[in-house]
Amino acid sequence: MLSLRQLEVFLAVIETGSTTRAAEAVALSQSAASNALSELESRLGEKLFDRVGKRLVLNASGRALQPRARTLLVQARDAEALFRGGGGQLKVGASTTIGNYLLPRLLGAAGADLPCERVEIANTDDIAERMLRFELDLGLIEGRALHPDLVMTPWRQDEMVIVAVPGFAGQPLETLPWIMREPGSGTRSVVEQELFGKLERGRPALEGVQPVLELGSSEAIHNALRAGLGVSCLSRHVVQQSLQSGELQVLAPERSIRRQLYLLRHRQRPDTAVVARFLACCPPEA
Structure with missing residues (x-):
């Protein structure tokens, strides 16, 4: 029968590329880690790694086992957690x-x-x-x-609003310098779909907008807006204090976005x- 220790060593070898470093990661001797991996491969009747020089490289059989091994270890740890306080x-x-x-x-x-x-x-x-x-x-x-x-x-639910310093009020949104989150951000995805798509809630979409600046956090964009560098669409949670103080202003409130x-x-x-x-x-x- 497979053991959790064997699976733990298997995953550690994937992360480290060798049984020596895997042994350190799981607090075993190098020989114990090597034996655990050998016993696992013997039990399965398959090699899980290709030996490339001194490095162990996961092969197709190992890739098939990897997600199942993770699932079993996580479920075992979750079972232990049920009996700890809280x-x-x-x-x-x-x-x-x-x-x-x-x-x-x-x-x-x-x-x-x-x-x-x-x-x-x-x-x-x-x-x-x-x-x-x-x-x-x-x-x-x-x-x-x-x-x-x-x-x-x-x-x-969250509300996203188009905001900038008051000096940008009244100007066409398409002509303003837009500051955006990086690709992969949920905020970026919503703005692209809801404002820059082919049709934005029955109104013409904002066409031809190209961000002049991409930043990796909403707080960084917030600070850039306060410095007067451009316009963006951010969660009201982010800009609430600046809106209350008058430092920033909502532009085109009819284009605000409700996002899930x-x-x-x-x-x-x-x-x-x-x-x-x-x-x-x-x-x-x-």
Whole structure:
């Protein structure tokens, strides 16, 4: 019968490329790690790696086993967490707007009722990749993650508004210098679909817009807007204080966007106790 230790060594060899470094990663001797890998290959009747010099390179058989090995190890760890006090710690991945603005308020309101070991803030594509590798318990994303192993559930809604310093008011939006998020960002995807598509809610789309600047976070764009460098479409969560102070102004309020925020789960990973606690504290909006 396959053992969890064998699968753990197998995955560690994939990450490190050798049994020596894999042994260090899983706190085994080099001989014990080599034996575990040999026993796994013997049990399966297949070589899982090609030996290229001193390096082990994953082959087709190894690639077929890899996602199943990850799933089994994660499920074993989840089972252990059920019997620890409170069900363990939560590892959440959040898109930048959610992670920087919405999630801190939710965690603060939950307090000690929602232990959170780590929050990874990245764009939607990166969160999806980490969910696929079972590195996160739950994702909170602004865009779409279209992978058969990932399940998106509507969670909350957000309003996105076109904003700039008041000096840009009254000018055609197509002529203004646009500042955008990087490709792969949920914010970028929504703006491209809703404002720059062929038809934007029955109105002519904004055509011919080319960003003059791409920045890797909404906060960076916010600061660029305050400096008068251009116009952008951002979550109201990001710019609320600047709107209240008058430093920024909403342009074309009729073009504001209501976008869906999503919970992201792995199809092969049932909710753990701590995920259930998160959903109880931060439920989807009706």
